[in-house]
Amino acid sequence: xxQKGKWLIIFTTLFMLVAIxxxxxxxxxxxxxxxxEHYQKxxxxxxxxxxxxxxxxxxxxxxxxxxxxxxxxWNIWSREARNNPAQPLPIDAPTEVLLINDNTEKRLYxxxxxxxxxxxxxxxxxxxxxxxxxxxxxxxxxxxxGERELIVRAGSNAAxxxxxxxxxxVQAVAYENSVxxxxxxxxxxxxxxxxxxxxxxxxxxxTF
Numbered sequence: 001x002x003q004k005g006k007w008l009i010i011f012t013t014l015f016m017l018v019a020i021x022x023x024x025x026x027x028x029x030x031x032x033x034x035x036x037e038h039y040q041k042x043x044x045x046x047x048x049x050x051x052x053x054x055x056x057x058x059x060x061x062x063x064x065x066x067x068x069x070x071x072x073x074w075n076i077w078s079r080e081a082r083n084n085p086a087q088p089l090p091i092d093a094p095t096e097v098l099l100i101n102d103n104t105e106k107r108l109y110x111x112x113x114x115x116x117x118x119x120x121x122x123x124x125x126x127x128x129x130x131x132x133x134x135x136x137x138x139x140x141x142x143x144x145x146g147e148r149e150l151i152v153r154a155g156s157n158a159a160x161x162x163x164x165x166x167x168x169x170v171q172a173v174a175y176e177n178s179v180x181x182x183x184x185x186x187x188x189x190x191x192x193x194x195x196x197x198x199x200x201x202x203x204x205x206x207t208f
Contacts, residue, residue: 072169074117075195077188081157081167085115090196090203098202099127101192105202111180116170118180121152128190128205134178141179145190154179161189 072084089112091097096107106127111118121141122132130145139154151160154174159166159181173180183203187194192205 072115073184074115074182075184075187075193077182077184078169079161079166081169083115083169087115089115089117090198090201091117098200099124099205100197100200100202101128101205108203110183111173111175113173114170116182116184118170118173119183119186120176120178121150121172121181121186122178124183124186125190128192130190136177139174139179143186143190148190150186150189152179152181152185159185159189 072078072082072087074087074089091110091112094109094111097110099106099108104127108119108123108127121143122134125132125143125145128145130143132144133142134140135142141152143150143152149160149162152168152172154172157168157171159168159172168185169182183194187205191207193208195204195206196202197204
């Protein structure tokens, strides 16, 4: 009987320890959930805080070795607020230039300025078969080509590419009741790559 009584006491003690310990583990799980939610919330706020995020990124870059500046090209839109006014251009004076798009050819007036080649945004999108809507009072031009949209305004170097505000290398210019922008911006935003054909003295467009 004494042997059985000892085993009963041991069994009862173990049972009570397990019963008492179970809520403790459950409480730990709840704490972990709260910590995870707090961690997630903090990181969401940090990610949404553009100023803090940019400052942190800037400080990180400054602490590293300097990164060489990217070369600018007149026919490629880097989508950054920078420009190289000294870069050579295919033409050195305002003139009409042949634009080749597949089997379609059209001559467009182009203006070399500050290392960029400006073209009438209205005439350019029409050459692609797209549409243009010009607002004379505000000098805003809305260009659409298929599902692509580009909005530019004379006097501003900010363009809206598919409703996303994006910097251009130079300001758009109002000229002859149209808005002139870099041909790189016009082409790249509307789905084309532009290059210069020296033999044909023409701009050649290719879809990408």
